[in-house]
Amino acid sequence: MIETIRAHWNTFWFKETSPAPLCLFRILFGILLLCAGVLILPETITWFGDKGLLSWNAAQAYTGTARFSLLNIFGASDAVLYVLLTIYMIASLGLCLGFKPRICAAVVFLILTTLHHRNPAVMNSGDTLMRIFAFMLIFAPSGAMYAIGSRKKASAGSESPKVQRWAQRLMQFQITAVYAQTLLGKLDGEMWRNGTALYYSSRLEELYRLPVPILFDNIYTIKLFTWGTLFAEALLCTLIWSKPPLRYYVLGLGVLLHLGIEWSMNIPLFEWLMICSFVLFIEPNHVEAAVNRISRLFGWKKKQEEPSASMP
Amino acid sequence: MPEKWKWREVVLPTIRPLILFTGLWQNFAVFSPNPRNINLHLDAIVHYEDGTSGVWHYPRMERLPLVERTFEERYRKYGHDHLNWDKERQLWPDFARFVARRMNKYAAKPQEIILKRYWALIPPPEQGLGKPAPEHTNTHLFFRYKVKPEDLQ
Numbered sequence: 001m002i003e004t005i006r007a008h009w010n011t012f013w014f015k016e017t018s019p020a021p022l023c024l025f026r027i028l029f030g031i032l033l034l035c036a037g038v039l040i041l042p043e044t045i046t047w048f049g050d051k052g053l054l055s056w057n058a059a060q061a062y063t064g065t066a067r068f069s070l071l072n073i074f075g076a077s078d079a080v081l082y083v084l085l086t087i088y089m090i091a092s093l094g095l096c097l098g099f100k101p102r103i104c105a106a107v108v109f110l111i112l113t114t115l116h117h118r119n120p121a122v123m124n125s126g127d128t129l130m131r132i133f134a135f136m137l138i139f140a141p142s143g144a145m146y147a148i149g150s151r152k153k154a155s156a157g158s159e160s161p162k163v164q165r166w167a168q169r170l171m172q173f174q175i176t177a178v179y180a181q182t183l184l185g186k187l188d189g190e191m192w193r194n195g196t197a198l199y200y201s202s203r204l205e206e207l208y209r210l211p212v213p214i215l216f217d218n219i220y221t222i223k224l225f226t227w228g229t230l231f232a233e234a235l236l237c238t239l240i241w242s243k244p245p246l247r248y249y250v251l252g253l254g255v256l257l258h259l260g261i262e263w264s265m266n267i268p269l270f271e272w273l274m275i276c277s278f279v280l281f282i283e284p285n286h287v288e289a290a291v292n293r294i295s296r297l298f299g300w301k302k303k304q305e306e307p308s309a310s311m312p
Numbered sequence: 313m314p315e316k317w318k319w320r321e322v323v324l325p326t327i328r329p330l331i332l333f334t335g336l337w338q339n340f341a342v343f344s345p346n347p348r349n350i351n352l353h354l355d356a357i358v359h360y361e362d363g364t365s366g367v368w369h370y371p372r373m374e375r376l377p378l379v380e381r382t383f384e385e386r387y388r389k390y391g392h393d394h395l396n397w398d399k400e401r402q403l404w405p406d407f408a409r410f411v412a413r414r415m416n417k418y419a420a421k422p423q424e425i426i427l428k429r430y431w432a433l434i435p436p437p438e439q440g441l442g443k444p445a446p447e448h449t450n451t452h453l454f455f456r457y458k459v460k461p462e463d464l465q
Binding site (some may be wrong): 042066067112113116188199296 | 438
């Protein structure tokens, strides 16, 4: 019995598999980090500068406890902020390209943590998740494929590289935790239980993005979508661990949920981050097949370069 | 408290400072337990030393063009989730100084900043479906700040 459990445990965490999902996620995550940097840049001093919304001294009192910050080491001047942001952008690009991805992830994590601790009151859930994913990527072999240098290594061998998947598993658990926490929190809410939560959230003016005619003006569709949200989040923290094709239907539902929020609410990047993170739940061979197809489509890969199982 | 929950009293205070320090804290309680049932915004009224006054309008997302709304979203986070609430009053003096610097464009210097909150409750569905959101007709002056010369540096 114990041996069986141990075998399952080892298979779950340490079985060697293709890192294709992890490496594709690294690229998508890097793009989102770059977007986040572009969104911060025009108002860097407003959000994080001493002459911005929250002075350095007030920020120290606001956070309350000791927090790690590179600004404690290099000073909290505007110049240091811009230097850190420049390094952040370079490191994000490095993640996209797969150039020293562990180091790039560490740099991104340290700078994001610094900014988040400088003014946590301007940070949203998307920022939080980016910081956590950056931390996890430090420990993940995300440069094994689709990265600078990985092509040469791959052509030397005939098959995709194999890596232990414990880091990817941690990231999958993180995604599950996001849905579990938000679901459990909502189950305590009267508005979620009586089906009117979406009526109120869709009328918060500061979150308006694009109009949703009819659906949010009818109590039956409002109830359907309110309870549908709970249902989708319940599936996304449970059946997301099932085997395909059921898992893919759950992921598809998740994509629809996040695209719906993206359309109707102005919460930049969070929905895209969740959608991109679903890549971590796709089977490696399916990711590889999709990437190969896209590579051929754009002419990045010639047909004869593809590893083929039917070749002698 | 049941016996099984006692570990929280021991473990959490021990690991919490470490998690906060290292930046591994997280919270994803979006719209929970309930979404807010109130729309609000704030303005800052600026009194100048020559007796004139002006208003600095806090960016309202719903009135910004789509692209600008994306770039300025952190104003929403700051204003709606923190600055506008009495429990986070420690943010007010710094915000008043920020406004004073922003409005320090004329020969006369800003002398006093007054923060004013506007709000309207979202009516229940039986009264609000199919109707536009109510105007923010409730108001409250919630903070006064005397500007010092060094605030404008």
